[in-house]
Amino acid sequence: xxxxxxxxxxxxxxxxxxxxxxxxxxxxxxxxxxxxxxxxxxxxxxxxxxxxxxxxxxxxxxxxxxxxxxxxxxxxxxxxxxxxxxxxxxxxxxxxxxxxxxxxxxxxxxxxxxxxxxxxxxxxxxxxxxxxxxxxxxxxxxxxxxxxxxxxxxxxxxxxxxxxxxxxxxxxxxxxxxxxxxxxxxxxxxxxxxxxxxxxxxxxxxxxxxxxxxxxxxxxxxxxxxxxxxxxxxxxxxxxxxxxxxxxxxxxxxxxxxxxxxxxxxxxxxxxxxxxxxxxxxxxxxxxxxxxxxxxxxxxxxxxxxxxxxxxxxxxxxxxxxxxxxxxxxxxxxxxxxxxxxxxxxxxxxxxxxxxxxxxxxxxxxxxxxxxxxxxxxxxxxxxxxxxxxxxxxxxxxxxx
Amino acid sequence: xxxxxxxxxxxxxxxxxxxxxxxxxxxxxxxxxxxxxxxxxxxxxxxxxxxxxxxxxxxxxxxxxxxxxxxxxxxxxxxxxxxxxxxxxxxxxxxxxxxxxxxxxxxxxxxxxxxxxxxxxxxxxxxxxxxxxxxxxxxxxxxxxxxxxxxxxxxxxxxxxxxxxxx
Numbered sequence: 001x002x003x004x005x006x007x008x009x010x011x012x013x014x015x016x017x018x019x020x021x022x023x024x025x026x027x028x029x030x031x032x033x034x035x036x037x038x039x040x041x042x043x044x045x046x047x048x049x050x051x052x053x054x055x056x057x058x059x060x061x062x063x064x065x066x067x068x069x070x071x072x073x074x075x076x077x078x079x080x081x082x083x084x085x086x087x088x089x090x091x092x093x094x095x096x097x098x099x100x101x102x103x104x105x106x107x108x109x110x111x112x113x114x115x116x117x118x119x120x121x122x123x124x125x126x127x128x129x130x131x132x133x134x135x136x137x138x139x140x141x142x143x144x145x146x147x148x149x150x151x152x153x154x155x156x157x158x159x160x161x162x163x164x165x166x167x168x169x170x171x172x173x174x175x176x177x178x179x180x181x182x183x184x185x186x187x188x189x190x191x192x193x194x195x196x197x198x199x200x201x202x203x204x205x206x207x208x209x210x211x212x213x214x215x216x217x218x219x220x221x222x223x224x225x226x227x228x229x230x231x232x233x234x235x236x237x238x239x240x241x242x243x244x245x246x247x248x249x250x251x252x253x254x255x256x257x258x259x260x261x262x263x264x265x266x267x268x269x270x271x272x273x274x275x276x277x278x279x280x281x282x283x284x285x286x287x288x289x290x291x292x293x294x295x296x297x298x299x300x301x302x303x304x305x306x307x308x309x310x311x312x313x314x315x316x317x318x319x320x321x322x323x324x325x326x327x328x329x330x331x332x333x334x335x336x337x338x339x340x341x342x343x344x345x346x347x348x349x350x351x352x353x354x355x356x357x358x359x360x361x362x363x364x365x366x367x368x369x370x371x372x373x374x375x376x377x378x379x380x381x382x383x384x385x386x387x388x389x390x391x392x393x394x395x396x397x398x399x400x401x
Numbered sequence: 402x403x404x405x406x407x408x409x410x411x412x413x414x415x416x417x418x419x420x421x422x423x424x425x426x427x428x429x430x431x432x433x434x435x436x437x438x439x440x441x442x443x444x445x446x447x448x449x450x451x452x453x454x455x456x457x458x459x460x461x462x463x464x465x466x467x468x469x470x471x472x473x474x475x476x477x478x479x480x481x482x483x484x485x486x487x488x489x490x491x492x493x494x495x496x497x498x499x500x501x502x503x504x505x506x507x508x509x510x511x512x513x514x515x516x517x518x519x520x521x522x523x524x525x526x527x528x529x530x531x532x533x534x535x536x537x538x539x540x541x542x543x544x545x546x547x548x549x550x551x552x553x554x555x556x557x558x559x560x561x562x563x564x565x566x567x568x
Contacts, residue, residue, distance in 0.1 A: 006547050006551075007543045007544040007546075007547040007548075008543065009547075010543050010546050010547040010550070011528075011543035014522070014528070014543070014546070018527055071547075074550050074551055074554055075550055077550075077554045078519070078549075078550035078553050078554055079523065081504045081507065081553060081554070081557055082423070082504070082519070082520075082523045084497075084500040084501055084503075084504050085419075085422070085423050085501050085504040085505060085508065086419045086422060086423075087418065087419070087422050087428035087431065087432075088428075088494060088497050089428075090414075090415050090418050090419075090428075090432065091432070092414050092415065093436065095406070095407045095410045095411070098410065098436060098439050098440055098443075099443065101436075101440060102440040102443045102444075105440065106444075401405065401407075
């Protein structure tokens with residue numbers, strides 16, 4: 001009887017550990033299991049027929065079973081030695097830092113001209129023209145966030161909050177203090193069709209963070225402010241163009257809900273003061289200038305964040321608090337728009353960059369103020385407001401790339 | 402579909418550092434090179450990000466070995482955010498260093514090809530990927546791994562026996 005070659009035994013055990021060899025992605029490594037060879041036969045059946053002859057032989061040959069155990073020990077020993085050769089500690093920087101250094105380096109390095117054929121050059125030029133044209137056309141239908149628009153948000157959220165549930169999403173019935181504060185910026189900030197420049201509340205630009213306020217006083221104050229703003233909106237309503245009703249995109253929401261459990265948002269409890277500081281934008285220069293994606297990335301010194309799966313309507317660059325910012329408008333399948341404002345703060349204590357997502361078209365009839373969620377993830381802050389359900393909102397945040 | 406480098410980074414960074422560490426035998430340098438490899442990869446959209454990254458890393462490690470003088474001014478170690486760093490016991494650290502030195506000596510006794518194949522397997526590559534990286538036929542990978550593991554274990558045991566005999 002011919003016996004199994006030692007290298008074949010290694011292949012067999014490697015297949016048990018890592019799956020089929022050819023054309024498959026590498027599965028997560030596992031410790032080689034100290035199974036009886038006959039037990040391991042069951043797992044080897046993943047590769048139908050590949051190891052049948054070997055398994056039959058192992059079932060019949062005690063000597064080969066014994067040698068298989070020896071090979072298993074050698075594999076385990078070798079793996080253990082290699083683990084000993086690994087660094088005791090590996091510190092992993094944030095990926096955003098890698099990207100930033102990369103962009104900084106490419107900005108410093110002389111640009112290498114990429115040779116393009118004529119067709120690619122024409123296509124590139126056409127894309128630029130299209131992007132600028134869409135951005136120019138979109139300007140007319142969108143409310144650009146002026147200082148007055150953004151500052152009220154800063155005012156609201158600059159009040160320290162007792163808790164910040166970064167995964168929890170608010171709704172009308174169970175608001176958290178942070179979501180209350182952000183929701184206190186209703187259609188004036190979110191609605192493109194709800195108010196012209198005259199209808200936007202005069203901004204209260206908070207130059208410095210307000211002092212600590214007790215939670216109950218804060219809640220009462222926020223409720224009063226919200227009521228006052230509703231009243232103001234109601235007065236302005238007759239002269240304002242009718243708001244579009246909520247067109248909840250069922251298909252998109254369904255997809256988002258399906259993705260939500262796997263979204264894997266990191267539930268980090270944020271320091272409310274840090275969030276306040278980050279969001280307190282005293283002065284916003286909102287002179288948005290149309291730009292291409294690469295120009296926006298160069299402007300930010302960072303890659304441009306967008307919601308994966310949505311088309312981009314326009315891209316613009318500007319400054320917020322003197323720091324570079326980019327504004328991206330993306331289209332939801334329902335025809336509504338989602339705006340992402342991304343900017344980088346020079347605050348050394350703050351995460352590297354932040355993203356705000358404001359969904360368009362607040363539907364006053366259904367929800368005067370949309371559900372809101374605040375998320376801290378990978379070193380940036382995400383504020384989302386959208387006339388969609390809470391779990392869809394979370395899934396939307398998880399799609400930011 | 403464009404490569405999601407942030408996901409690749411989270412999944413592969415530590416593997417890459419361990420792989421490089423066994424080539425340059427300097428933990429800080431290994432992290433330098435791993436970060437450099439990712440920075441160089443960001444502009445690309447390869448079909449196999451893992452293989453692409455390890456190719457870059459391999460080249461960097463090879464250049465590192467050839468260079469007479471390390472040019473550090475292009476590779477600045479990014480200081481990671483302070484996580485929950487375990488305080489390392491000096492005794493444990495010394496023992497780890499000794500074990501690492503022993504493994505290094507044993508690995509040095511392998512041929513370059515055997516060592517390469519072994520490290521690629523340990524880094525999570527499958528046979529096909531190892532064959533491509535190492536310039537081998539797929540069918541030769543099992544034989545090479547078999548030989549490399551056996552020689553590593555035997556070399557380590559021989560060195561341990563020799564160290565014990567000298568005490």
